[in-house]
Amino acid sequence: MNQKHSADTEIIWKDTRLAEIGRIVAGGTPSTSDPNNWNGTVAWVTPADLSGRSSRHLTTTERTLTELGLATSAARLLPPRSLVISSRAPIGHMALPLVSFCTNQGCKSIEFFDGQDPDFHYYNLRFWVRRLHDKGEGTTFSEISKKALEAVEVPVPSNRKVQETIASVLALLDRAIEQTEALLAKQQRIKTGLMHDLLTRGLDAQGRLRDPSTHAFKPSPLGPIPTEWTAVYVEDLCDDIVDCPHSTPKYELGGFPCIRTADMVPGKLLLQNAYRVSSSTYQERISRLVPRKGDIIYSREGERLGIASPVGDELVCLGQRVMLLRPKAETDSTFLTWAMNSPSFYNRVVLGQIATTSPHINVRDIKKALVVRPEPTEQQLIGEALAADDSERSALENCLEKLRRQKGGLMHDLLTGLVPVTPLLANPEAPISP
Template identity: 30%
Template sequence: MSEWQQRSLASLGNYENGFAFNELHWSEHGLPIIRIAQITGSQGIVDCFPGVLPESYRIDEGDLIFSWSGTLAVVRWSGGPAWLNQHLFKVVPAAGIDRSFLFHVLQASVAEMGKRTHGSTMKHIKRGELREFSVEIPGNECEQRKIAQVLDTLDTAIRETEALIDKLKAVKQGLLHNLLTRGIDPNGQLRPPQSETPQLYKESPLGWIPREWSYGSLGTWLMGKPKNGYSPQEAGEWTGVQMLGLGCLTKEGFFGAQLKLAPAGDRGLEKALLNDGDLLISRANTRDLVGVVGVYRDIGTPCTYPDLMMRLMPSEETSAEFLQLVLQSSKVRRQIQGSASGTSESMVKISSAIVTGLKVAIPKPDEQSVILCRSKALDAQLQSELQELEVLRAIKAGLMDDLLTGRVRVTPLLKSLQQTAAQTGA
């Protein structure tokens, strides 16, 4: 570690704040104005500026941008020439500091910075405080580049996996739309569209559906009314029973990740005890998330569902898994969101009557099984890629900790990786 040195973040580069644009500067022409929303990807380009400003406000491909107010983040800009808005720093590396290496150092420092941010509604890091954040870095710029090379390779793998996941999600949406509007014919193929084979379809309140399908209110395929859960006060210690949080139901289905401890001896919990395979639907949430569904899977301990969820009991003509697909479809989601009511968009509700009154189209059980098999095959591929993404992120986190502290030296690591690649190729 003798050739490594302790440096403040402030000394590693020049942090140049963006320009304070306002509505007088906005235009449909000129270079784009880049705000926090554009670097985080939450919004596309909104405004441009056609004028001329000092070069310090201009960003180009590969420039480092540090969001220091509102959302702490570090990105490498990849959107071409643009103007930088206030509350964003353009970070220009100091002499002897590799730009890609600096990107990874700043990215690793963001989490620590978050613990020391100021302001209750607008978190921010003062420029002067960057002098207080110290890191150990190699003084040799060549070693910096090699460290960045390893981490950049992992970043590329992560981006490619994320792109594949996004593609699979889009494919899944398209496939589910076709499966739930055209279905599978006796030969195991998607039925041709109604425009090509009108004799295979009939009209319904949901549009054209296959002639063999039935349509009506969801209650037709339920045994009894939906039942609300139970929400007692959370316990302060382990009692052997857990309770689902509302976040366990997502647009993708059930995830047992937001669990609470149930109180001991509360008899009200008995009616809300779950069985593996139970179908749940949220009855209150934001308009975007109200009515999301999931098939509960055993978490290893007794578990109950809360008052803000309802349990649905499918009839013998269908199944919880198939009804989950139906309730996730865009046509049914629009019905749910349109029927939800409340005084605040942050918490709208649906009733048991709304749920049982949803208009659905249901194929015969044999066709339901085939549709589920197609859906599960794509889900398995998607889950495999999601797991791969988690592995890559974990590897990167470990390597950042090792390489950016000098705990693991990069030259032996690169040699090891090259030998492994050669052996694999052989």
């Protein structure tokens, strides 16, 4: 077993087998045909419960067992804060349940020995998860066996106080990330409500939401709308609507951004990581219409279906699965962008396509999709209100991304011994410097 000194000369990290830090436990499933085995009080963790989690803690599971189901299966009850790891489809999702639990065969768990800090090992194994992947075997899908998991080695400081200190520093960042995610979720709920109100009631001459009790509304194919508005087709608000070239471009390291659906979120193009094309390829892909500031790119195919993003100052061209709309001079581009990003538009135009084998929307369907048309001045006011709200969301998203990068950097520095831990032992919340 290898030993190494970290930046703290008095702290020794050892490559330690997982079997040395805890008991590795496999899972099981009782008979699914016997209803007496199910819907009890015993949490039963499967890989689905671990997928897409941002919090390290788990308190509930999608399915539960009865005491009979636990007794008649190979599953074993584990104490809270044992570490559960998905061992297939895929390998390496993990959590620390805060309740007693058992698992199915798609998970393995570590019931820690005394002297080990569960939170540290959660972060440590998240960082060294590639070592779990490397032990996976299988043709249809990769799976790590109990024996292979026991043999995985990761660097571990033998001093529990050091483990706890590293975990507490990373937990501080986790709490900040979770709080920011909660703020983003709250802001999105507010945004959805604001979008609904602005796109169904609009703003009166004083810039206030119209009140149905004091303003006149009329019936329309989209429901009641202010009498000043009309319901029109998207094409009525545009000078031009064109599809993307039906070919895969040759990408290069430099050049012009070639927009794919992966480069789009509602209301914004993500140009930083966009694939790029040469000048000649760019010219080929703008032959139908040259994208310019104020145009709207709309994703019309694939998993990221139904997203409208405005073109900014940088020259771009269309990749695959997208289309380009050029609003009329009297159409506010920001207004139309958010009208096409609204839940109402999505539900009417996009939702029916999601369940198909190859989800897509035809260009003609977008042209003939209904939207509301306020007067140009009101469109601008609505667009400005939604854009201002979106800028707050962008600030939160930037903060969240910064926190995630900071956490990733700290995990690397703390869990490889590059940053001395000794100064943190006295104050885990102290600033960290390499």
